[in-house]
């Protein structure tokens with residue numbers, strides 16, 4: 026029996042609650058599909074930091090590296106400066122595990138979830154590949170005359186040939202597996218001239234994939250198209266910052282934060298899966314947060330480690346529940362958190378049986 | 379009688395056609411509201427460049443500087459490299475006239491124009507203030523090992539205290555004139571740490587405006603909110619690149635490129651007004667392009683030079699025509715270009731009479 030080692034980091038706010046449901050579903054999938062999971066829980070997050078004055082001890086980090094995958098619930102707490110724990114956990118994992126792909130499936134499961142008029146599940150089905158380790162996130166910034174009238178602040182976007190190429194190549198490989206087989210480069214090379222490296226690299230890699238159709242959109246136009254003609258997009262590949270922006274826009278189209286999940290991936294190595302919603306401190310501990318996005322992240326995790334059938338079964342159960350109206354929307358407070366977990370488990374069992 | 383000197387640059391593709399209608403409306407407004415216009419036409423654009431091997435002769439540029447305002451139709455033509463004419467005209471004007479504000483009213487005139495379910499004109503009424511001269515548009519970029527496997531490309535975002543402060547201050551002054559009196563800073567200071575200069579400057583300026591409510595959103599979240607809760611926004615102030623992105627998203631919400639206009643402004647100095655749509659070469663010369671956005675830009679121009687009543691009359695005529703269904707949508711090919719001009723003229727006259 027195959028065994029997968031999973032690190033589970035519940036995090037802050039509603040993170041632990043939704044993570045608990047995602048882990049229940051993972052366990053059920055393991056039983057149903059005949060593999061075994063060793064889930065190691067790490068109580069990282071703001072409470073841990075406040076108690077230990079350390080965000081991510083290197084001993085835990087070393088253990089995380091040894092896993093097949095890492096699950097993260099949600100991070101962020103008003104008791105500490107904005108971004109502090111996010112950077113200490115999410116950014117640390119992205120950079121130090123070199124998780125160079127941020128993969129965001131944007132798929133509409135039911136027209137009722139979509140804020141747009143006249144758009145159906147056929148129109149909204151795209152995969153956004155965000156480069157996840159360079160660009161505006163390089164960390165290279167500084168201030169001259171800080172706090173003075175002459176202050177100048179700079180931040181440098183950094184792109185490397187290899188950094189761009191591996192993201193672009195990943196996108197092309199992914200596109201090959203799709204029915205539509207079209208990949209769109211979203212950039213702003215007309216203004217951010219350094220992104221010429223994206224233009225050139227994309228063209229060179231494209232030449233190796235004659236069966237894949239290519240397209241291009243500047244990021245401003247891409248935002249308009251995502252609203253007006255989301256059906257134009259199949260796979261999108263884009264630099265880090267634009268990926269951050271358009272994946273949130275994509276989440277809106279599929280029904281919002283309550284359903285969107287993402288993978289932070291280094292192919293072949295330990296990778297990180299998370300719902301994209303925040304920690305929503307005001308809903309914490311009330312058993313009202315929707316665990317749907319966390320459960321979708323669990324589905325992506327299983328797909329990534331190789332249990333594709335199990336991952337698909339989880340997704341199917343969610344889609345069924347959304348479509349038949351059992352899960353009426355994906356926002357908090359429609360059902361109790363654990364009740365949604367029960368419903369997904371029940372649906373997985375009945376489909377299998 | 380007051381006289382205003384206006385430079386009119388039709389530009390490429392559909393630019394000259396829509397500009398012609400906007401100029402007709404300006405002339406009619408002058409007659410109706412008792413001021414005089416001296417409109418000087420400059421045939422800049424790709425044809426001019428191809429004939430003269432020069433994009434923007436300095437003699438014309440010097441003349442433009444002497445105007446009260448500049449009107450620009452549209453720029454861009456597939457016969458020359460992407461961005462070349464845009465940069466030679468729009469960017470040159472923005473930087474060399476120091477047009478540090480890009481003002482984009484996002485106003486829904488009729489629910490039928492909106493791609494969102496359940497949103498009405500009350501929900502979508504915001505002013506986006508985009509800083510227009512620094513940030514990612516500083517032009518500071520470079521390549522090491524260009525074209526080699528070791529290539530590194532960088533681009534530096536540059537913010538200055540004064541550059542940020544004048545944009546923020548403009549936004550607060552504008553907010554004071556609004557019913558809702560709320561200004562939201564949209565940035566990504568949690569990742570682009572240099573934008574801390576925006577955080578600090580915004581807080582300092584806010585202290586001078588105790589009657590103005592303030593809010594903050596990271597750009598990724600702002601994109602979601604614009605879709606889900608556009609009614610949360612009144613005035614938005616944001617760095618250049620994010621302004622570029624969210625103003626296009628805003629245009630989608632109000633009905634798309636066919637209606638959106640913008641001002642590139644240096645308060646008290648010659649400023650530039652343009653529809654935000656492109657030159658749409660395939661529609662050029664067919665009298666099918668909608669001049670609505672160009673006419674809205676003319677309305678903004680009059681408002682800017684001080685003819686507020688005249689500017690408002692143009693806007694009212696457009697809104698009336700959209701609401702009563704005379705202009706059924708704002709895309710090309712619903713009406714002939716000059717026919718829409720006729721309709722707006724007619725409506726302005728009948729409202730005045």
Ligand SMILES: CC(C)[C@H](C(=O)O)[C@@H](O)C(=O)O
Pocket residue numbers: 111269568569598
């Ligand atoms: C928390 C923040 C730094 C992060 C990002 O910008 O990458 C988040 O928005 C995300 O998309 O995971």
Ligand SMILES: CC(C)[C@H](C(=O)O)[C@@H](O)C(=O)O
Pocket residue numbers: 215216245464622
């Ligand atoms: C043409 C392009 C460089 C320009 C910009 O990015 O500013 C355009 O998108 C705009 O918004 O006016």
